[in-house]
Amino acid sequence: MDIAGTVSRLNILSLAKLTLLLMIFGLFTIDNRGVLNVATGLMVILSLYQVRKENINIKNAIGDFLKKRKSLVVFSLWCIVCIAFFTYKNEVKDAFNLFFKDWRYPFVLFLFFVSFNKDILVLRRIYVVGAIFTLTYIIMAVPVIRYIKDAPQPLYLQLRYGFAFYVVMLFPFALVGAVLIKKIYMKMMLAVVSFSAFIFLLYTGSRGGILALAVEAAIIFFICVKNIKALALVLLSVAVITGAGLTLAYNTFPQVKHKIDQSTHLANITSGRDKIITGRYPLVMYSMKNAIFGIGYGNSTFDAYLIDHNAPKNGGVFNWKTKKYNLDEPLFLTVLYNIGFGGLILFVASMAIVLKDMVQSVKTEKNIFNVSLLASFIGYFLVYCLFEKTFMEIYFLYSIMALIFASKYNNQRDE
Numbered sequence: 515m516d517i518a519g520t521v522s523r524l525n526i527l528s529l530a531k532l533t534l535l536l537m538i539f540g541l542f543t544i545d546n547r548g549v550l551n552v553a554t555g556l557m558v559i560l561s562l563y564q565v566r567k568e569n570i571n572i573k574n575a576i577g578d579f580l581k582k583r584k585s586l587v588v589f590s591l592w593c594i595v596c597i598a599f600f601t602y603k604n605e606v607k608d609a610f611n612l613f614f615k616d617w618r619y620p621f622v623l624f625l626f627f628v629s630f631n632k633d634i635l636v637l638r639r640i641y642v643v644g645a646i647f648t649l650t651y652i653i654m655a656v657p658v659i660r661y662i663k664d665a666p667q668p669l670y671l672q673l674r675y676g677f678a679f680y681v682v683m684l685f686p687f688a689l690v691g692a693v694l695i696k697k698i699y700m701k702m703m704l705a706v707v708s709f710s711a712f713i714f715l716l717y718t719g720s721r722g723g724i725l726a727l728a729v730e731a732a733i734i735f736f737i738c739v740k741n742i743k744a745l746a747l748v749l750l751s752v753a754v755i756t757g758a759g760l761t762l763a764y765n766t767f768p769q770v771k772h773k774i775d776q777s778t779h780l781a782n783i784t785s786g787r788d789k790i791i792t793g794r795y796p797l798v799m800y801s802m803k804n805a806i807f808g809i810g811y812g813n814s815t816f817d818a819y820l821i822d823h824n825a826p827k828n829g830g831v832f833n834w835k836t837k838k839y840n841l842d843e844p845l846f847l848t849v850l851y852n853i854g855f856g857g858l859i860l861f862v863a864s865m866a867i868v869l870k871d872m873v874q875s876v877k878t879e880k881n882i883f884n885v886s887l888l889a890s891f892i893g894y895f896l897v898y899c900l901f902e903k904t905f906m907e908i909y910f911l912y913s914i915m916a917l918i919f920a921s922k923y924n925n926q927r928d929e
Contacts, residue, residue: 526560527633529556530560530637533626534637534644535640535647536552537550537553537619539644539648542652543652543677554618554622557623557626558622561626561628562629564629570631572625572628582917585860585864585866588860589860592860593853595807596807596811598610599807600803600807600809601811601815602810602819605810609810609811609812609814616905616906617910623911623914623915624918638881638883641915642882642883642886648684649681649687649688652677652714653707656673668769670717670719670769671718673717678715678718679902682726682730684711685893686734686889686893687883688707689708689886690738690886691704694738694881694885695882711727712756712759713759713763716767717763717767717770718769719770719772721901722900723898725897729892733888734885734886735749737876737885738880738885791847793831795847797825804854805854805855807853807854807856807857808850808854809851809852816841821838821839843903844900844903845899846858846900865909868891868913869892872887872916875888883919887912887915890912895912
């Protein structure tokens with residue numbers, strides 16, 4: 515028995531666990547780019563070491579990925595074609611730069627997971643722990659840190675624009691853990707974290723975020739609760755708790771009262787986005803070329819196009835200090851503007867494949883990771899992003915995880 519080799523392997527695995535935790539923490543918070551950069555460097559070094567030590571054939575792994583994610587590959591190639599040949603003005607370099615940045619972290623994670631494929635179940639559990647830890651940090655620590663910094667922007671707006679979407683993505687991991695974990699004290703802790711996430715989003719006034727959380731919670735309960743009576747009891751309990759939280763927030767936070775009053779009176783439901791769309795859509799989609807291929811990948815291209823075509827600047831959609839437009843289009847509209855209807859069709863097709871894999875994973879095994887990833891994907895991309903923008907790297911990341919961590923891909927099961 516090679517004791518020294520075993521000890522060395524355990525040390526490498528421990529370092530890999532820590533690196534993955536740091537990576538998740540850096541990816542899902544905007545204030546910790548330094549942590550993300552350090553984790554990325556460590557992840558690359560560990561992956562290359564593991565590839566050499568275990569004689570892993572990366573070419574075969576990449577080839578396998580290309581076969582299983584053909585729709586994502588075709589979508590990415592479409593993006594490259596649109597950038598190379600149809601990008602507006604002189605923004606080609608910036609568009610390519612952004613595209614490769616969007617693929618940077620997902621590719622590093624892909625390399626890391628392939629290199630440690632023998633330990634994929636351990637890493638899957640670590641991912642869950644990292645997601646819950648990061649969510650707890652956001653809802654417990656970030657408001658205090660931001661309050662102490664005393665920035666000129668109101669705290670609830672800082673949290674809405676900087677952290678609400680992270681909470682939507684990470685919330686399912688805490689709630690699924692609260693449902694599936696058997697230890698009572700862990701259930702209670704995760705239930706408190708889940709409720710705190712709900713209050714956090716209420717405080718921000720993010721209606722899209724609250725709607726996404728409701729959809730995620732419904733998906734989780736329908737998947738995880740085994741019988742109708744138990745489901746009815748759970749839904750009733752959640753309704754009571756939610757009602758209490760809404761009442762408390764309504765009478766405590768002015769921004770929550772304002773948003774609820776707006777919603778109940780059907781006043782400014784879109785928060786002015788309908789005016790943004792009607793002002794910009796005709797400018798971008800006026801030609802067949804733009805309609806099919808878009809105007810170029812990324813915000814800098816879109817901003818340059820809007821400036822040159824004198825897009826409306828009223829209603830807070832233009833920042834007069836930076837002389838740039840506030841680009842607040844929902845995800846699917848952003849994809850349409852950037853890479854046209856051709857790209858939008860390919861993007862939706864790719865999403866359908868990823869969603870199918872996630873559903874199959876849940877059917878294979880209802881563990882915390884599989885259920886959380888499915889609920890997070892639906893709640894974030896199919897609900898929240900109907901109203902809000904996002905970063906394409908998040909979608910690439912979900913696509914990688916849906917493949918690498920899928921039970922049917924690894925033929926491994928949690929005990």
